[in-house]
Amino acid sequence: MYARTTTVWGRPSSIDDGIANMRGSVMPELQRMHGFVGFSLLADRESGRCIAASAWQTEDAMRASAPLVVEVRDRAAQILGGTVDVADWEIAVMHRHHESAEGACVRVSWVKVDPSHVESGIDLFKHSVLPALEELEGHCSTSLLVNRATGAAVISTAYDSAEALQHHRPQLDRLRDATVEQAGAQMLEECDFELAIAHLRVPELV
Template sequence: MYARSSTIHARSSAIDAGIAYIHDTVWPALTGLDGYIGLSLLVDRLSGRCITTTAWESEEAMTASRPDTNTYRDHAAQILGGSPTVDEWEIAALHRDHRSAPGACVRVTWARVDVNEADRAIDGFRLATLPTLAELDGFSSASLLADRDSGFGVVSVTFDSADAMRGNRQAMDDLEAASVRDGVQVLDRCHFDLVLAHLRVPELV
């Protein structure tokens, strides 16, 4: 399974229009593409950062979708008032306790490891981090998107509410600290509202 994420730092006044365009136009249009298995939209209204992620059954399907998704992304960028940054990933791990509901929030952490340690880091996330996350109150799901060739990765942890995410902040910080001791370099983190979640990605652990 593979994923493409498009990040735009939007004007705050344009966010609602961008959400409407992605919900009403982009999402229905993508459902007809071969190999498409879902879309999510994360929004941080304080910073204006918006991340749309599409998921695909194979790298070939993701590659074939580029012409169509480029068109929709460019129009979304015009509406939101920002320039998109695009990344393509392997969906290296995903565990879903239950599907998200309105009010869900997501903690996203960007990180990298030495390229030679990428496989070990992915295995560690699957075998150790995911089971620990699944025990947290209000946990909904977690995923790891990875680029094994560069060592970069993104961990997204979804909670049922902002209160649940805040209540687990120390536990999440402790998990990150443990990963740093194990050779992971944390580059950035951000908290988002999960605005759209229409993913059909199967369990990958």
Template sequence: MFARATTIEAQLSAIDAGIAYVRDEVLPVVTEIPGCIGLSLLVDRQSGRCIATTAWESERAMRESEGEVGVIRDRASYEVFRGRARIEEWEIAVMHRDHRSRPGAWVRVAWGRVDPARMDATVANYSHRAIPAIQQLEGFCSASLLVDRAAGRGVSTETFDSSLAMERTRQVSDAMRDDNTMETGVEVLDIGEFELALAHLRVPELI
């Protein structure tokens, strides 16, 4: 399984229009492309950072979709969200879902890097150590780990039923992340918290 993430630095006043456009125009088209297994949209209404992610059955399907998706992406990014876009492609290494997200869900995202030679160990640590701990947190919904093995980069997500649940788990989550990064040698580059504006990913359990 693979994913393409488009990070848009949107104009704050354009975020609601952007959500509506992705929901009403982008989602129906993209999910009809062969190999697509869904789309999600995260938004930060304070900074304007929005992340639209499409998931794909294979790397080949993701690559072959680029032409069609690129046209849609450009219109969404520049004309609707009125912002700059950055594209990243990932392997979906881990996906664990306790239950489907509900309206009002929020997502904590952490970006990091590690020696590529330690990537397999890092993925194993996330699957067998981090996931069992994360899923005990209040309001836990799902967690995932996306990786770029060659570059030694990764991004983890933790989805919670509400912003309150995410806030209450912040300190514990930070402490667990610190423990895991010390063990694996991961350098945390950035952490963000986002409203889950659209949740239509159909990625199966990968753990």
């Protein structure tokens, strides 16, 4: 399974218009494409940053969709009023404790490892991080996206509410720091987002 993330750094005042456009124009366009699995949208209302993720059954399907979505993607960026960054990923891990609802809170972490350590990093994530997250009340789901060529990775963990995430923040910070150290990874950034659209139907991948 594969995913494309489209990050838009837009105007905070345009977030609701951007969400409406994604729901009303972008999703219907994607749903007509071969190999499309699902879609989600994360939004940070303070900074205006939005991350749209589309999931695909195969890498070929994801790549074939790229030229077909340019127009709707550019229109979405115009509505949000910002710049766009697009990245393609392999979905290495997808685990759900229960379905995430719109309005859930998602912590996103960007990390990087030596490309030769990607596989061992995935194993560490599966066997150490996931069991720890499963113990946390309010944890909905966790995914790990990787680029094996560059060693870049994105970890997204959804919680029922911002309050649930805030309650576990000290424990999550300790888990993150220990995992980054053990994996020999570099922590690049971390940010919390509202789950504005929850329609990502990727099967369990653990």
